[in-house]
Amino acid sequence: MLINSPAMDRLVEAFRRLPGVGRRTAERYAMQLMAAPAAVAGELSEAVARARAAVTECSVCRNLTEQDPCVVCASDRRDRSVLCVVEHPPAALAIEKGGVYRGLYHVLHGVLNPLDNVGPDELKVGALLRRLEGGEVREVILATNTTAEGEATALYLSRQIAAMGVQVSRIAHGVPVGGGVEYADDATLTRALEGRRPV
Amino acid sequence: MLINSPAMDRLVEAFRRLPGVGRRTAERYAMQLMAAPAAVAGELSEAVARARAAVTECSVCRNLTEQDPCVVCASDRRDRSVLCVVEHPPAALAIEKGGVYRGLYHVLHGVLNPLDNVGPDELKVGALLRRLEGGEVREVILATNTTAEGEATALYLSRQIAAMGVQVSRIAHGVPVGGGVEYADDATLTRALEGRRPV
Numbered sequence: 474m475l476i477n478s479p480a481m482d483r484l485v486e487a488f489r490r491l492p493g494v495g496r497r498t499a500e501r502y503a504m505q506l507m508a509a510p511a512a513v514a515g516e517l518s519e520a521v522a523r524a525r526a527a528v529t530e531c532s533v534c535r536n537l538t539e540q541d542p543c544v545v546c547a548s549d550r551r552d553r554s555v556l557c558v559v560e561h562p563p564a565a566l567a568i569e570k571g572g573v574y575r576g577l578y579h580v581l582h583g584v585l586n587p588l589d590n591v592g593p594d595e596l597k598v599g600a601l602l603r604r605l606e607g608g609e610v611r612e613v614i615l616a617t618n619t620t621a622e623g624e625a626t627a628l629y630l631s632r633q634i635a636a637m638g639v640q641v642s643r644i645a646h647g648v649p650v651g652g653g654v655e656y657a658d659d660a661t662l663t664r665a666l667e668g669r670r671p672v
Numbered sequence: 673m674l675i676n677s678p679a680m681d682r683l684v685e686a687f688r689r690l691p692g693v694g695r696r697t698a699e700r701y702a703m704q705l706m707a708a709p710a711a712v713a714g715e716l717s718e719a720v721a722r723a724r725a726a727v728t729e730c731s732v733c734r735n736l737t738e739q740d741p742c743v744v745c746a747s748d749r750r751d752r753s754v755l756c757v758v759e760h761p762p763a764a765l766a767i768e769k770g771g772v773y774r775g776l777y778h779v780l781h782g783v784l785n786p787l788d789n790v791g792p793d794e795l796k797v798g799a800l801l802r803r804l805e806g807g808e809v810r811e812v813i814l815a816t817n818t819t820a821e822g823e824a825t826a827l828y829l830s831r832q833i834a835a836m837g838v839q840v841s842r843i844a845h846g847v848p849v850g851g852g853v854e855y856a857d858d859a860t861l862t863r864a865l866e867g868r869r870p871v
């Protein structure tokens with residue numbers, strides 16, 4: 474939105490790759506960065522590059538983390554007999570903030586969705602089942618979202634896991650139906666964890 | 673929104689400095705960048721840094737540009753007797769895209785707004801009046817937005833400029849009242865330019 478400025482055109486295109494950002498919004502972001510002190514743009518540029526370089530996937534639980542294994546998997550004060558399965562990293566953080574869960578996590582990075590060609594191979598399902606083969610885990614809590622895809626994923630996983638002789642539970646419907654785990658408040662998440670039922 | 677990740681927290685804060693971006697939106701942007709291929713984050717980081725370094729202010733018209741003087745001011749095919757005054761750089765681009773205007777521009781980088789302590793000294797008004805002292809400019813077209821502040825700024829400038837013996841006109845109200853110049857379509861901008869009236 475400047476006359477003859479390839480650098481600004483390129484910046485607008487880069488912003489448009491963020492979720493829900495159209496041309497107008499991308500242009501507003503780009504103009505704001507040009508109008509603000511250079512330090513603001515410098516900080517954004519550096520923060521993006523550093524975060525992408527610093528954040529990696531935990532080789533155990535597949536959560537995004539700055540250290541591998543992540544702080545939860547590396548801790549000696551967690552209950553290693555319980556695994557909580559979530560769709561995405563923010564859901565693990567939300568449960569962690571609730572402050573009552575003492576077990577470990579496993580992050581699927583998505584849900585089963587045949588319409589989008591997302592099957593078990595596209596998620597971290599194989600890694601989850603391999604973790605259970607060790608025999609240390611006695612219970613898996615399925616904390617996928619209460620959407621159609623989240624429920625279908627929980628059902629699929631419950632069958633796989635039960636077949637291995639490991640107890641499976643689903644978080645209670647304290648989490649609002651249709652909502653995301655990462656948006657629930659601490660009290661709701663606590664009730665959801667406490668009210669879990671065997672599948 | 674990761675467990676114990678200062679790099680992600682820093683990235684979320686950096687995104688929150690963009691206009692209209694709250695915590696949830698900033699977190700969505702940050703997560704998307706971590707989930708996407710590293711090249712996507714690399715491109716955004718680089719595009720931000722390069723644009724901020726490449727884009728500067730034209731020493732003549734104060735528009736943002738990658739070369740100084742800007743392509744419009746440096747062109748030998750523009751009518752140097754007419755100046756079009758706009759609030760922000762995107763407004764100049766919008767008029768340029770209209771394709772009928774052949775004069776030069778002057779970018780104020782804002783409007784008079786006593787409530788926000790924005791007076792003439794906070795805008796590029798002094799630079800505008802100095803351009804007129806050369807005597808080459810015969811007409812100034814005021815293309816500030818048709819908001820209360822835009823109209824007040826146009827009124828203020830029209831008095832200053834008329835006192836220098838230069839003709840002043842205001843773009844016609846083809847631009848929707850209350851709307852921004854940068855959002856008007858080509859036809860509307862063309863009519864607004866053609867229908868300008870002496871102040």
